[in-house]
Amino acid sequence: MGGEVLFFTPEDIFNYAYAIFHSPTYRTRYAEFLKIDFPRLPLTSDKGLFRSLAKKGAELVSLHLMEAPVLNTPAIKYPIDGSHKVEKVAYDDKNQRVYINKTQYFEGVPPEVWDFHIGGYQVCHKWLKDRKGRTLSYDERVHYQKIVVALKETIRLMEEIDELIPGWPLE
Numbered sequence: 001m002g003g004e005v006l007f008f009t010p011e012d013i014f015n016y017a018y019a020i021f022h023s024p025t026y027r028t029r030y031a032e033f034l035k036i037d038f039p040r041l042p043l044t045s046d047k048g049l050f051r052s053l054a055k056k057g058a059e060l061v062s063l064h065l066m067e068a069p070v071l072n073t074p075a076i077k078y079p080i081d082g083s084h085k086v087e088k089v090a091y092d093d094k095n096q097r098v099y100i101n102k103t104q105y106f107e108g109v110p111p112e113v114w115d116f117h118i119g120g121y122q123v124c125h126k127w128l129k130d131r132k133g134r135t136l137s138y139d140e141r142v143h144y145q146k147i148v149v150a151l152k153e154t155i156r157l158m159e160e161i162d163e164l165i166p167g168w169p170l171e
Contacts, residue, residue: 008050015057016050017041022060022154023161029168042170049164056161063150063157066143070153074145077107084136089128100128100136106144113151123151 020026021039030039044050062068080103087101091114097105098114114124127147131140 008054011058012051012054015054015061017057018060019053019057019161022057022158023165024158025162025165025168042168044170046171049166049170052164053161056157056164060154060157063153066146066150068150068153071146071149074142074149075108075152076145076148078104078141078145079107080104084141086128086131086134086136089125089132091125098124098128106148109148110152112155113148116151116155124148 020041026042027034033040044053059068063071082104083101084104085101088099090099091097091109092099092105093111093114095107096109096111096114097107098109099105109124114122116123124147127144136144
């Protein structure tokens with residue numbers, strides 16, 4: 001037979017679904033439905049679109065599992081040494097700083113990252129708030145920097161996913 005052999009792995013299908021469910025347009029368009037039922041996965045017959053979305057989904061999965069190489073070079077600074085104790089979490093929009101106490105902060109946290117919500121929680125704030133009264137270890141400070149980078153990259157990928165999708169409903 002002289003036809004194209006089409007083979008998608010289970011990971012391709014998962015990654016495609018992960019991309020679709022991270023599309024801001026999908027989330028907005030189906031917001032009411034998503035509140036009352038499980039998400040429905042719209043499929044495309046466009047193999048190129050499927051592969052492109054699966055690739056973006058794979059990038060998201062890698063970020064969310066904290067395995068993406070981009071996480072190893074955080075652009076977020078933690079410039080002031082001190083107690084590392086989380087006392088009061090505050091965001092300085094003008095300087096893009098997340099303070100953990102009066103003198104120590106993470107710098108380079110864009111407002112859209114600070115405001116990013118998952119499951120009703122503001123991720124950057126909640127992670128630190130859950131550690132209030134504790135002293136952050138070096139590994140915890142590095143992990144927070146990676147979270148910020150992961151969220152920044154997630155926002156970028158979500159925009160790219162929306163740009164790939166020609167319109168709704170998918171064809």
